[in-house]
Amino acid sequence: MTGSNSGYQRFFAELKRRRVFRVMAVYGATAFVLLQVADLLAEGMGLSDSVLRVTTFLVLIGFPVAIVLAWAFESTPEGMHRTADAAPGELTAIISAPASQRWPAGVMALIGMAALLSGVWYLGRQSSAPAAATDAGAERIEASIAVLPFVNMSSDKEQEYFSDGISEELLNLLAKIPELRVASRTSAFSFKGQSLEIREIARRLNVEHILEGSVRKSDNQVRITAQLIDTRSDTHLWSKTWDRTLDDIFAIQDEIAADVVEQLQITLLGAVPTVEEFNPEAYALFLQASQLGRQFTADGFEQSNALYEQALEIEPDYPAAWAGLASNYTLQAALLGILSFDEGYSLAREAANRALTIDSDHADAYAVLSYIASSYDNDLAAAARYTERALKLDPSNPDMLGGASRLASNLGRVDEAIALAEYVVVHDPVNSVAHGGLANFYGAAGRLDESIASHRTALSLNPGGSFTHYAIGVKLLFKGEPEQALLEMEREPAEVWRMIGLPMVFHSLGQAEESDAALAELIDKYEQGGAYNIAYIYAYRGEADLTFEWLARAVQYKDPGLSGISRTPLFANVHDDPRWLPFLESIGRSPEQLAAIEFEVRVPQ
Numbered sequence: 064m065t066g067s068n069s070g071y072q073r074f075f076a077e078l079k080r081r082r083v084f085r086v087m088a089v090y091g092a093t094a095f096v097l098l099q100v101a102d103l104l105a106e107g108m109g110l111s112d113s114v115l116r117v118t119t120f121l122v123l124i125g126f127p128v129a130i131v132l133a134w135a136f137e138s139t140p141e142g143m144h145r146t147a148d149a150a151p152g153e154l155t156a157i158i159s160a161p162a163s164q165r166w167p168a169g170v171m172a173l174i175g176m177a178a179l180l181s182g183v184w185y186l187g188r189q190s191s192a193p194a195a196a197t198d199a200g201a202e203r204i205e206a207s208i209a210v211l212p213f214v215n216m217s218s219d220k221e222q223e224y225f226s227d228g229i230s231e232e233l234l235n236l237l238a239k240i241p242e243l244r245v246a247s248r249t250s251a252f253s254f255k256g257q258s259l260e261i262r263e264i265a266r267r268l269n270v271e272h273i274l275e276g277s278v279r280k281s282d283n284q285v286r287i288t289a290q291l292i293d294t295r296s297d298t299h300l301w302s303k304t305w306d307r308t309l310d311d312i313f314a315i316q317d318e319i320a321a322d323v324v325e326q327l328q329i330t331l332l333g334a335v336p337t338v339e340e341f342n343p344e345a346y347a348l349f350l351q352a353s354q355l356g357r358q359f360t361a362d363g364f365e366q367s368n369a370l371y372e373q374a375l376e377i378e379p380d381y382p383a384a385w386a387g388l389a390s391n392y393t394l395q396a397a398l399l400g401i402l403s404f405d406e407g408y409s410l411a412r413e414a415a416n417r418a419l420t421i422d423s424d425h426a427d428a429y430a431v432l433s434y435i436a437s438s439y440d441n442d443l444a445a446a447a448r449y450t451e452r453a454l455k456l457d458p459s460n461p462d463m464l465g466g467a468s469r470l471a472s473n474l475g476r477v478d479e480a481i482a483l484a485e486y487v488v489v490h491d492p493v494n495s496v497a498h499g500g501l502a503n504f505y506g507a508a509g510r511l512d513e514s515i516a517s518h519r520t521a522l523s524l525n526p527g528g529s530f531t532h533y534a535i536g537v538k539l540l541f542k543g544e545p546e547q548a549l550l551e552m553e554r555e556p557a558e559v560w561r562m563i564g565l566p567m568v569f570h571s572l573g574q575a576e577e578s579d580a581a582l583a584e585l586i587d588k589y590e591q592g593g594a595y596n597i598a599y600i601y602a603y604r605g606e607a608d609l610t611f612e613w614l615a616r617a618v619q620y621k622d623p624g625l626s627g628i629s630r631t632p633l634f635a636n637v638h639d640d641p642r643w644l645p646f647l648e649s650i651g652r653s654p655e656q657l658a659a660i661e662f663e664v665r666v667p668q
Contacts, residue, residue: 214276289302408438461494465500592620
């Protein structure tokens with residue numbers, strides 16, 4: 064061991080005598096400065112990253128060369144000469160010198176090495192930055208924005224409908240720009256009232272920019288403040304305030320859209336879209352009616368309809384108000400049963416057609432007509448034409464795409480439905496309805512675990528939502544887990560869906576009397592509105608005759624549930640019954656009839 068230590072000491076003494084440590088220190092410090100200068104010059108002159116990589120490579124290759132040259136040669140007044148062998152006792156003198164004379168050379172060498180490695184690390188980080196940005200760009204689109212609900216600064220808190228409405232109108236206006244991806248209203252407005260940082264909201268919505276602001280309304284005076292934020296750098300790109308009258312509200316929206324396009328440096332194929340101007344008083348009523356309709360309650364729909372009608376008294380040719388009224392009527396009939404199917408769909412059709420008489424390119428009106436054709440008219444071919452037309456007019460609207468996915472599923476094209484629904488979920492990530500739709504299509508494809516996972520996501524976004532616990536319970540029944548299904552059914556907040564689920568759960572648990580009692584209670588309360596559901600409960604229990612009896616009643620009542628019969632696995636027990644295919648043919652839902660319907664909607668690129 065002593066001989067080994069002596070050998071190391073003589074080797075390091077030789078390195079010091081040949082001034083190798085000094086060369087290492089000087090080379091490292093010089094390389095560090097050189098790499099820093101190269102980085103600055105490359106950025107300032109716009110040189111490519113290859114220049115930086117070549118510089119780094121040459122610096123690293125030069126280091127061992129410098130050490131070898133320092134070992135082999137020495138600099139003298141007469142020039143460079145091969146280093147002479149050590150004189151007798153010279154190495155011993157270096158080894159036996161005090162530590163204060165020996166350590167500076169080693170420390171200098173370590174400092175030089177550290178400087179060299181720091182320069183290489185720094186330049187590596189700088190060179191990799193563009194690649195990292197490219198990777199991020201593969202997931203997040205550069206020209207992307209979310210419009211957050213503007214804050215209501217009015218003294219009257221009841222004016223919040225106006226600030227929300229302005230935000231939504233701006234969102235819809237920006238969504239008309241094909242070169243710009245805009246987060247949906249459902250996703251953007253889900254953060255209302257939450258104290259989240261802007262960058263976190265942008266991360267969740269997968270956008271690079273946020274438009275936010277405030278609205279103060281007093282009688283006919285309006286103050287709107289808007290600001291555009293680049294969430295990557297957390298900087299304000301633009302901010303502006305308007306003090307105008309209500310008559311100027313449309314011009315303000317046009318200015319904001321134009322400024323956003325300018326700030327984001329978007330190259331448009333066409334002109335910046337502008338809003339269509341209507342009577343300001345009718346416009347304010349329209350915004351309030353829209354907000355009330357989204358409550359999805361009996362009182363909300365009633366008040367919303369009244370406000371739409373007031374707006375139409377002032378501005379009879381207001382297509383958006385007619386389309387909003389049409390949507391309300393369908394939901395009053397199909398969702399809440401406030402109106403009969405006949406009355407609700409008749410009123411909805413009339414209102415949607417009135418909207419199209421005024422504006423033949425009104426996408427929302429076509430969407431309503433598609434729903435009526437599919438759910439009430441039993442005309443899937445017409446529904447397909449209406450949906451294609453709506454998407455041609457508004458191709459990136461997540462609600463339109465969601466409707467297209469439901470129609471594809473009802474046509475038996477579940478793979479297409481899943482592809483469309485997955486696109487919607489990616490681009491509308493906090494929309495519980497979108498996740499629920501995708502869950503239903505996974506279930507139709509037999510992908511039960513994925514279906515349950517999507518339903519769970521929908522629940523996390525909307526814990527009090529109707530139908531979801533019921534839907535999870537049904538998937539658990541198919542997985543052979545009736546005890547867990549019972550827990551889900553008992554947690555279902557909507558009475559009607561809870562009542563629909565329990566007879567099937569009790570049947571799976573072998574509790575025949577409880578199943579019969581629960582089904583009798585359902586029939587007593589929801590005979591007409593739930594005929595289709597009662598039919599598939601009988602099918603699930605294996606009672607074929609009663610299944611077809613209630614399917615006939617569903618046809619008689621024009622139950623909208625029949626629109627999805629081709630994809631509902633709850634009828635699996637009667638698929639081999641000789642009455643099944645003839646029944647499907649009688650309502651235009653046989654596999655051959657569905658395959659013959661032309662419907663082509665592609666996932667947006």
